[in-house]
Amino acid sequence: MKIRQYFHPEKRLFSLKKWGILLLLSMTGALAALEPALASPANKHGSISVNPQPHDWQQVWQILALTGYVHMVYGTYMGPYGGIHSMAAWNVPVPQALQKISDNWGYSPFNPAFRSGLIQFEREDHLLNRRGISRGRVTPEVLQALRAPIPKNHFPFQWVEVDKSAHPEHLKIWQVPPVTQKKAQGHWIYQTVVNTGVMHSTPDGSWPIYQRLAKTTMTGKFPIAVSLHTYHLLPAAERSIYHGYHVRWQYYTAPNVHFVNYFYDGRAIHFYPRKGYGWPQSAGCVEEPYTNARKVYALLHYGDIVSVLGHYQKKTVKISYAEILKKQIIREIATGKIS
Template structure:
């Protein structure tokens, strides 16, 4: 396992630790990352095409031809929920064989409420300068309220009784999709640094524009930890309720 996960470039200790558990399979994030970058470098997909990093007949056919050189640096995006404020960092290793890795950018971010931004590692599979997002936002309700809702509008979500509020968010800028509709992107908030989204990783405008310019297809995004699990960051139930209400109020008026 350690041989499979060995890197031939300098990587942070945190990336080495999590990659030791990836194993050798088509679901390995680094394997999928390479396939996605190959599809882009060999123009197998159009600009708005979506790559899931899978071995397709088109990929196999293209692999018989000369392989285009990957001109992009290696980049790893670490989304850290283990401290408050939550933040994102980018690790970069230049394509030069002698290139040394370093952290090149950091920004405060928001992740999803009720643990809706799960821990894990995935490659960026689609990038859009602007798009419209639709989905459902989980709103915590009491068990009594839960049983009064139609079955289609409720569920148990990560241990919470919730009702689902449909939303449409037009003109979302600087979007980098990495897992099941979740993306790193700009979203307007009064503040940043704690869970507020429906699952995406939200950034302030200027920071999101900078991150969008730095990232490219296939970059691996790792979501790690959760600050609510740390004793130093625990909040009282009353504070948690006030924070949740503030988040929902901002969402309703955004």
């Protein structure tokens, strides 16, 4: 399948070429609604003035897309047998893995790219204090701020991929600098080994960074696998079935945790001292060595999308080895060594 896409204020065309047939896409909601707003010229400061209605997240989406805070909309196309499919249309170059997962995020106020843009706008417009938390929601404060001239987003687009599909686990950062030339270029700017959570406590999914702290104290519960016999001896408040495991919960307090980037339900990318890195060890966070964590903290900012991808998989047997094993078994059966 060959895909060609165009997303530009002056060239709003998005097409899909598949099986030799050119199919025009009908952009759902956001891109179609951009038409009237694009007709309004920017002011001398390079910003636009808008008047969003209360609780209209679709209009907020189009405003943030116009000012460079949200970098994608959705299109639909008809497949070869009449099926309707949706596809994420990015206005910045993204890796294939991000394109694949974003096709399934859906057009809703819970979309990670939309929430990412909201958080970046809140930070840029000083709606958050130094230790502020933003969940990426359309609030009255956001609506009020959007009624004023909106400066364009000057932050680069960044995506954090946390890969736990194989050892060693690792984190990579994809960056597309702000558009200063005709065509934006994206590239991987950093990679580090990491630890994720035991018993799949770092779930798969995508979320924007909603709080960043140079240092903090973390508290929580750590799951420890126990036998069924031990499980039944524990008080009900101290035990649980967690992702298919019988566990007891051990409370912990971790002071002086450095370089913290919270992205989902108390889970964060941060430094934590370990004897080694590259496999599940945490209670759900993504842990890094000190020097690497300091570098990552300097590169990331509010709203960057973090995607946790992959489960541990057993290595597949190579075909060549399987053929050798098969011949050996046949030979042993023929010679009577295996009955």
